[in-house]
Amino acid sequence: MARMVRTGFQLTTLRGIDESLLRKLDRVAATTFDGVEFAGLEGIPPDRIAERLDTLGLCAIGAHVEVDDIEEATDEVIETYAHLGCDRLVVRTADGVGVATDDAVDRTAGRLSALGGRVAAADMGLLYHTGSAEFASPAAFDRFVDALDPAVGLEIDTGQAQHAGADPVALLRRYAGRTPLVHLTDSRSNSDRTPHVELGGGEVDLAACIATARATGVEWLIYEHGRTADPIASLDHSDAALSALIGA
Template identity: 45%
Template sequence: MRPAIQLYTLRELDEPLPDLLRRVGDTAFEGVEFAGLGDSDPDEIRTALDDAGLDAAAAHVGVEALESDLGGVVESYESLDCDRVVVPYLDETQFASEAAVTDTARRLETLAGRLDERGVALGYHNHDHEFAALDGRSAFDLLADETDFDLELDVGWATAAGRDPIDLLGHLRGRVPLVHLKDVADDRPVELGEGDVDVEACVRAAREAGTEWLVYEHDDPDDPEASLAHGAETLSDLLR
């Protein structure tokens, strides 16, 4: 299992993406998960990745972009040796009823099939609203039961929703190549070790579930530079 950072964590730093990659390369992180490429040229990003000694763990890509220009998305990330794309968010209406979840599952399965033909794996990243109760089970559980694509479990948002991320990782064994390691307190993201998540237990459970990349994310850090350093140091210690 290797450490990576979701670059959304650093979005408030007013720097071109290649410069952010160089920052990450100066830490113990071994990879990045993209949150878009901005205006940067893919060739420049490729060079920055290589110079920083980083791998592309995955990329967050909106479902509309995938549906409207799947070929263009795949081509852009192929040049970065990135063969995993993750839908980062679908709104609450997509999980409001069993029928809505079934439609969502079919929509994502269609994308997963199209991407698989191009040698790219699809994943879905949860927040907390996917755990809404639907007749005895959550919408997230129903989505998992009706699909077979990867699920990028965010342990922080699962905790905020009142679910045990360790139990979830056990049930999702083999389907969670990417896990977001995030801490929360009072349903708000905080720095690792300052919230309600049993971070060490989550790392053990992710390892047992076959996770390949442990991805650090902080949705709203007060100091992105400090959060980058703290996240890198914490994951390095946890993965020793």
């Protein structure tokens, strides 16, 4: 039987509006999203954010954190985000992190595996967020995942995978059990400027991604739009679109 899956919102989608992080949390709470994924705290004390999350009834799904920051201040990063209720830290492709070459595969898998054990010891999980570059060589990405410590999972971005020519549904099936979080995004492959478009405006089979996520034990479907020109409209549109898709 397919399991329930909750919906979340990556707060970087709202980075283009001149409002505090607390006000952005208010906006998300006014929608049907169940939780938020962080990408920085904008200098606001964790106590204040935790209090606002509790008041609003929003879950803290996890946080995108630079790999260097986790390596250099592991205990501090874990303490900060655990205080918010996050149980996962997510690393994106960045300088020194990637799978473009065999050396990069070995280096990145080694760095993340070492961190994964340290993060797991604090009862948190470490995930690697996939972009588009990972799928330039599917074989290299497979080798990368095989080389990762089992403590390190994946956060697959469906739109960026599609934009790179990969099949996001096949990826969710292939990495079932390693992918607790999914960035449910849409994209069009006709331009380098469209790795993310509004849900329903691209080529991703969103319904199939959701069905596969449910069938493979994904816990959260998280919306993100890294290229939106209208963040508030993107929040409202994704809320309506995802609600319709989840209920279909």
